[in-house]
Amino acid sequence: MSTLFTGTAPPLPATRGLILIVEDEPEIVEIVRAYLARDGFRTATAANGHEGLRQHLAHNPDLVILDVAMPELDGWEVLTELRRRGDTPVIMLTAHDQDIDKLTGLRIGADDYVVKPFNPSEVVARVRAVLRRTQANRASADKARILECGPLRIDLDLHQAHAVIDGVALALPLTLTEFRLAAYLARTPQRVVARSELLTACLPEGDTLERTVDSHISKLRRKLEDARIVGMPFSIRGVGYRMAAE
Incomplete structure (x- = not known):
C-alpha cells in the first residue's frame, strides 16, 4: 500500500462533500482520510458495521467507503441495510480479489469495488467518478418527475x-x-x-x-x-x- 501523503501542498477547501469511511483498520482509515482531505472532501469514520450504520443516519454522507470484513456486522450486511434505507453511493473495500465477491457486492447494490492493497489515489479517483455518475443520474431523475x-x-x-x-x-x-x-x-x-x-x-x-x-x-x-x-x-x-x- 502507498504511504500516507506527506507533501507540503495544503489540502483543498472541504467543499466536495462528506465521505463516510467504515473500516476497522486504523492505518487504512488515516491514509484514505488524508488523501480525501487533500482532494477537498470532508470525512466521518466508523470502525465496525453497527457504528457505520449509526454514522450514516447521523451524517447522511454523500458516499460510503465500506470494508467487507469487519466485526459485529460485515460489509455485506451493512450494504444490505444501506440499500434498504436509500441510494447512498457505496464503494466496497476488500482483501478478496474474487469475481464472486465482486458480483455479490454489485448484486446487493455496490457502486464500485476496490481490492486491498490499493493505491489511495485510485480510491479518491473512484470516489470522484462514482459521485459524478450518481449525481448525473439524480439530475436525470429530477427531470423525469x-x-x-x-x-x-x-x-x-x-x-x-x-x-x-x-x-x-x-x-x-x-x-x-x-x-x-x-x-x-x-x-x-x-x-x-x-x-x-x-x-x-x-x-x-x-x-x-x-x-x-x-x-x-x-x-x-x-x-x-x-x-x-x-x-x-x-x-x-x-x-x-x-x-x-x-
Whole structure:
C-alpha cells in the first residue's frame, strides 16, 4: 500500500462533500482520510458495521467507503441495510480479489469495488467518478418527475394526474393505488409489465392476488375514458399491461 501523503501542498477547501469511511483498520482509515482531505472532501469514520450504520443516519454522507470484513456486522450486511434505507453511493473495500465477491457486492447494490492493497489515489479517483455518475443520474431523475404519455400527464412531486385534451388540463380523481399504477406504467409506456410486478410495486401490503391488479386497472381505465383518454392502460392477454397501446 502507498504511504500516507506527506507533501507540503495544503489540502483543498472541504467543499466536495462528506465521505463516510467504515473500516476497522486504523492505518487504512488515516491514509484514505488524508488523501480525501487533500482532494477537498470532508470525512466521518466508523470502525465496525453497527457504528457505520449509526454514522450514516447521523451524517447522511454523500458516499460510503465500506470494508467487507469487519466485526459485529460485515460489509455485506451493512450494504444490505444501506440499500434498504436509500441510494447512498457505496464503494466496497476488500482483501478478496474474487469475481464472486465482486458480483455479490454489485448484486446487493455496490457502486464500485476496490481490492486491498490499493493505491489511495485510485480510491479518491473512484470516489470522484462514482459521485459524478450518481449525481448525473439524480439530475436525470429530477427531470423525469413529470411523466407524459399521450394526453396523460403525471406530476410525481405534486402527486397529481391530468388529462390534457385540446390544451385543457383536467384533473383525474385517482386513488393512491390507481396513481401508483398509472405512474409505474407511464415510466416505460411501451414495456409490458406483468401483473405480479405491478402487484409488488404498486399495491398496498396485504393485497396478494393478481386479479386485484385487474380490478384497479379497470377502474383506472374507466376514469381515463371519462376524461377522453381511450385505450390506456392497454391489456396484453395472459401477460399484463402497458400504458401505450402500440
